[in-house]
Amino acid sequence: MPRTKCSKRHQQLVRAREMKKNQPDPEEQNIEPIQLGQDLDLDTSLSAPGPSNSESRSRSASPASSDDDESNVILDLAKLQSENVLQNESLTRTEKKIILCGREESDRSSDEDDGSRSSSGRFVVDADQVASLICSFPCRECLGIGTLTVHMKERWGLAAHLSVTCSACGESFDWWSSKPEKTTGKGRQRRVVNKTAVFASLSSGMGAFSFNVFCEYMDLPGLHHKTFQSIAESLYSATDDIRNVIFSRAAETVRSEHHKLNPLVDIYNDPLDIAVSYDGTWLTRGHSSKVGIGCVINVLTGLVLDAHVMSTYCHTCDSKTGLREADPKAYETWEQAHLGSGTCNRNFHGTSGMMEAHAMKILWLRSLRKHNMRYVTVVSDGDAKAYNAVFQLQPYGPDCPIEKEDCINHVCKRMGTALRNLVSDASKRKVTLGGRGAGRLTQKTISRLTTYYERAIRQGKSAADMKSLAMAAIYHGFSTDRKPQHHFCPPGVESWCFFNAAIASGSQPGSHATFVHYPLDQGLLEPYLLPIYERLTDPVLLKRCEGKATQNANESLHNSIWSKCPKHKFYSRHRVDFAAALGISEFNSGHLLLPDIRTILGCGSFSEHAVRLGNVRLNKRAAVSRKEARERITHRRQKVREAKRRRQEELEAEEGGPAYGAGLF
DSSP, X not given: OOXXXXXXXXXXXXXXXXXXXXXXXGGGSOOOOOOTXXXXXXXXXXXXXXXXXXXXXXXXXXXXXXSOOSOOHHHHHHTTTTSOGGGOTTSOHHHHHHHHHHHHHHHHHHHSOOSOEESSOXXXXXXXXXXXXXXXXXXXXXXXXXXXXXXXXXXXXXXXXXXEEETTTOOEEEEEXXXXXXXXXXXXXXXXXXXXXXXXXXXXXXXXXXXXXXXXXXXXXXXXXXXXXXXXXXXXXXXXXXXXXXXXXXXXXXXXXXXHHOTTSOTTTSOEEEEEEEEEEESSSSSOOSEEEEEEEETTTOOEEEEEEXXXXXXXXXXXXXXXXXXXXHHHHHXXXXXXXXXXXXXXXXXXXXXXXXXXXXXXXXXXXXXXXXEEEEEEOSSSSHHHHHHHXXXXXXXXXXXXXXXXXXXXXXXXHHHHHHHHXXXXXXXXXXXXXXXXXXXXXXXXXXXXXXXXXXXXXXXXXXXXXXXXXXXXXXXXXXXXXXXXXXXXXXXXXXHHHHXXXXXXXXXXXXXXXXXXOHHHHHHHHHHHHHXXXXXXXXXXXXXXXXXXXXXXXXXXXXXXXXXXXXXXXXXHHHHHHHXXXXXXXXXXXXXXXXXXXXXXOEEHHHHHHHHHHHHHHHHHHHHHHOHHHXXXXXXXXXXXXXXXXXXXXXXXXXXXXXXXX
16 A cells, blocks of 8 residues: 555654653652551542642643644744734734733742642543452452452542442542542532533533533533532622732733833832723613623733623522512511622612613723723723713812724624614605615615725724715715716825826726716715715714724623623523623633633642643634734635625625515515
8 A cells, every 4th residue: 555645643643652651661760559447538649749830830831732733823923922913913802812821820830839740640441440450459458358358439520439449358448539628617528520511511601401411412421500500609699809900910911011101200109090991782682681781902912901790680689579569677677688698689770771881981990999990091992871971970180181082894794784673764765765766775785885984994094084985885876977076086196086096097988887886876865965965074082083993802702701691591680790700701811811811710730731721722713813813814804704795785686686685575
């Protein structure tokens, strides 16, 4: 059989085997034997001594030990840590965040390395294999071989309490398969493996039912739903501590990067004025959600500095409706005790639409106390009353007003929305602006005008440039051979306007019927279109778009948060609060804060397995962000979408028009 060319993955495995051959035989090392009489832990007792922390980091980062064949993005970016990465235009925002957070964590780990990382981690072990291993050892008392028997005394979730008994001498000893948590003095001790399993489930967006389905297919015992919920509530109680770690580390990075830009200002003692992007997100799609979140992201670094979760629903409070109607005094006493316990999920009384504004006021009022920072510039989408509420509140006093910048993505979408609403409202008044007639506002024409408005916003350097480019699109469509109106179109030979390009080159312009691809009936549409264009080209609005700011980071953060608790289900505020903390941690720094989070939650040590898998995920995230940022890929994607759209229109034309549509037939 002819020999085929080896794949890149196969070459990595070959190099790994060669490196393994050069390493000393583990059997020649001094390995402490397992003492069967002591209480052991599968997490650590069935593994040989591993490398030190520094060796684990180097080994997990080596190409031979990586399960991903992506380029080693993190290693390449580590070379740039001495530079000012925020000024490096060749890096994406995701790569910049990875470098910034990786630098902070590497400095902190070198100063505070307490050896908490384990070289073994956890493994799924077959119960029969464990029993056969133990039974193969001689009894420690009578030294009889083949006399040991193993049976399970009890099971608590994924942890097993085994008893080993010698049939010859009657000697017996017990063994737990997982370490105990810190004792609370109430009931039996919980086991770390159960808490870690619940933490992993919540981090993956699974609840008790989904977790037990996974255990069913893995042939694992699983957890009772009440046990799962009890452990989950113990994790929720540590949410504040997790948030403090996340936001304090982010604030340190933000302050450090601002100090590099302006080293003469004492930003460590005086309040730091920064620009942020703020947006709200809701658990349920629509405008009736009972849970919402408001998040603040620093524009310079892209790191989340603060977040607030709101809820208008508490299941415990709603279950006491009968008591409230039967005995108001008893209900009032119960309500005071319930609110004082801190377990009530309701922390907002109002409509879902006001959640975003309410959260913004809370976040702005505590920015000085929490970070000694003032959010003096905010990138907003203009969808809610949030900015107006904070502007009137004046959280930093009348001498420190808050400026607003608009997200250009949201501004660009306003044109399409306005034109579609125009056609819809006109049809209700028996005025036909759309349809199939020449020069009318068809869906294709609306799409073109929206695209041209977006280009005007993105390409214009000033508010005047943006307005000129936007108005050029509409008057270019109004132009005819009898009445050319290209005074807004850019001049010059290289102009996209065929008329001005021909005039600049000294040639005769072509026919408007041939070169104007979206003719507009000026007599019919001008009274309706000009007010919309005047409103959307207002100098005040366009002035707020000169910074070309977007809320892409906020949208990415929302996706990270809701991946922890998918929107098709309802969750309590405490669950959403916990998911938001985990989502923000991953958004800011990937897996770099996971050791601190596991320590806070009491989920055991952080092994090289998590480091390796986290590095793979971080590498993939950086590689995807770089791929999506390439202009060539973006341009090709736009071309593919345009080709698909044209093909769809051709098919509909061949079939005699659209075959499906709401209320068309």
